[in-house]
Amino acid sequence: MATELTQPSIFPHHFALTDHPASTPEAAHNGQQRIPRVLSIAGSDPSGGAGIQADLKSIAANGGYGMAVITALTAQNTRGVQGVHVPPTVFLNQQLESISADIDVDAVKIGMLGNAEVIRTVAAWLTRTQPAVVVLDPVMVASSGDRLLDPDAEAAMRELLPLADLITPNIPELAALLGEPVVQSWAEALEQGKRLAAELGSTVLVKGGHLDGPVCPDALINTVGFLAEEVVLFESARVDTRNTHGTGCSLSSALATIFVSTQDWVLSVREAKSWLVDALESADQLNVGSGHGPVNHFHALWNGQAWSGHQPTSTPNGTAGEHAREWWRLAAESLSAIYKLGFIKELSDGSLSAKDFAYYLSQDALYLNGYSRVLQRASELAPHQGAKDFWAHSAAQCIEVEAELHRNWLSSYADGGFVGSPIGITPPGPVTQTYLDHLDAAxxxxxxxxxxxxxxxxxxxxxxxxxxxxxxxxxxxxPATHPYAQWLKNYADEEFAEATRTAITLADEAAVGASAPEREAMKTAFAAACQYEVEFFDAPRRHG
Structure with missing residues (x-):
């Protein structure tokens, strides 16, 4: 079958592929992936927007089974907290022991811990049970700026920190954990995050939502080499809504859930942050309360946009098998992010700058060169001749398209030698390199x-x-004046659509014959590459 392999796309931070075999016999049955079992240890919010209630919604929305151990009962609504009751720690410990005696917990999210005795009870349980993943959202400072813990409890909280795999403080909480003043700039927040991460040897997610400005920055920080880089930055546009109640709870519980599948904090943050942005953008639909209302945890379901029911235009009904349909949900989430990118919107309407387009083309050519090697490797490993021929022909097409890029496109957008130069001279950007690293690792x-x-x-x-x-x-x-008209027309290529359907079929066929750990590794590799595709389309704005 003839296939014309056209230009691809990418995303940062090398993602180490690992198999994640099931930990218990019931974990994989008939090839089905086990649903993450996630325990939230936090306070209760009767208005449903934060605490345990938000955690359970967040866990479910991100594909997990949620459990709850209550540390405190509150009387609160969207306008504030009117009262708090802390049950005896003997009963708290009984709740914890009841769960761990019967259920294998894949991840733990910890939220509100009201006093030193509660904190030490939870710390003792963590030490005894050693959960695989612990995400700690250190609820220490109210939105008003008031401290929620007394000095003894703050000291106990610092003792709890080393038991967490990921700590997710906002800027006031970061300052409280370090015993330092609250900073006013993102650069200062990053420095505080580095100090906390270095002190603990753990990974810290610094959240910049408390800062002013049109952008909400976040950063994963680890100073002992656990991440590909010491600081991994994430940005999203600030959503114009007052309905932000429970965002910290929701994000941390989503991260705990997603990490069970990805085993990668960078990938987990990107997926959780994308989900939370959509939940904020649709939060006003809920109309709950007269104050700061909740985010819309189930926006995809309630808006009729659940990706599992969306049919890709490149894959007609009946083409994708069972495993490919599951992967489509991951791909569609990435597509949702891609369609929001400024690069894509401006490419579509013709307002994209020549500089951004030139950067995209040059990196595309570099990517195709490396991608062809991996396609050739797929051909060498393929179990039958039909698959061998398809992947080999696709690899050859990569080289042809790369040459075409140089002949007809890059030479037209040459800018001081930064594009239009020989492949060996033009350097790959950070996004291009990390995507290729991912493919080479596979x-x-x-x-x-x-x-x-x-x-x-x-x-x-x-x-x-x-x-x-x-x-x-x-x-x-x-429109005749559209500067990228010919490029967009190239998209309408039925041969490439047919090749895509063949690639999907071959991948699904490989999954059917794979073991359960291999299928899990396939999903991980596919999800990472989907995220790299998002970043490749965004790279001209970040690195061009």
């Missing part, structure tokens, strides 16, 4: 199912984005 495993899962998003997401952009271009009447 190829190095020598596991055919994992390799095809890693290369599939470049087919699937690119075909879907192309189909949507071309449809928008046609709807606009194909």
């Amino acid at each position: 190829a190095a495993q020598g596991n055919y199912p994992v390799v095809v899962a890693a290369v599939l998003p470049c087919f699937w997401i690119y075909a879907e984005v192309g189909a949507v952009l071309y449809a928008q271009f046609c709807d606009a009447g194909e």
Whole structure:
């Protein structure tokens, strides 16, 4: 079958592929992935927007089974907290022991711990049971700026920190954990985050939502080499809504849930943050309370936008098998993020700068060169001749498209030698390099199912984005003045759509014949590549 492999896309931070075999016999049955079992240890919010109630919604919305141990009962609504009752710690310990005596807990999220005795009870349980993943949201400072813990409790909280894998303080809480003044700038917050991470040897997610400005920055920080970089930055536009009640609770419980599947904090933060932004953007739909209302945890379900029911234009009904349909949900989440990018919107309407387009083209050419090597590796590992021929032909097409890029596009956008230079001279950007690192890591495993899962998003997401952009271009009447008209027309290529359907079929076929751990590794490789696709489309703005 002929296939024309067109230009792909990417995302930062090398993601180490690992198999994640099931920890218990019931974890994988008939090839189905086990649903993460996540325990929230936190206070109760009767208004449903924060605390245990928000945690359970967040866990469920992100594909987990939620459990709850109550540390405190509150009387609160969207306007504030009117009262707090802390049950005896003997009963708190009884709740904890009841769970761990019967249920294998995959992850623990810890929220409100009202006093020193409660904190030490939870710390003792963690020490005894050693949960695989612990996310600590240190609830220490109210939105008003009031301290919620007395000095003894704050000291106990600092003793609890080393038992957590990830700590998620906002800026006032970060200052409280260090015993320092609250900072007023993002640069100062990052420095405080580095000091806390270095002191604990743990990973810290510094949240910048308390700062003013149009952007909400966050940063993962680890100073002992656990991440690919010491500081990994994340940014999103600030959502214009007063309904932000429970955002910290919701984010931390989403992270605990997602990490069970990804085993990677960078990937988990990107997925959780994207979900939370959508929950904030649709929060006003809920109309709950007269103060700061809750986020919309189930926005995808209630808005009729659950990705499991969305059919990709590049994959007609009946083409995708059981495993591919599950992967589509991951791909569609990435597509949602891609369609919001300024690069994509401006490419579609013709307002994209020549500089940004040139950077995209140059990195595309570099990517294709490396991508072809991994496709060739898939051909070498393929179990039958049909698959061998398909992947080999796709690899050859990569080289042809790269040459075409240089002949007909890069030479037209040359800018002082930064594009249009020979491949060996033009350096790969950080996003390009990390995506290729991910693909090379998959190829190095020598596991055919994992390799095809890693290369599939470049087919699937690119075909879907192309189909949507071309449809928008046609709807606009194909304006003659559009500077990227010919490029958009290239998207409407039925041969590439057919090749994409073949790639999906071969990947699904590989999953059917794979073991449960291999299928889990396939999902991990596929999800990471989907996220790299998002970052590749965004790279011209960040690194161009």
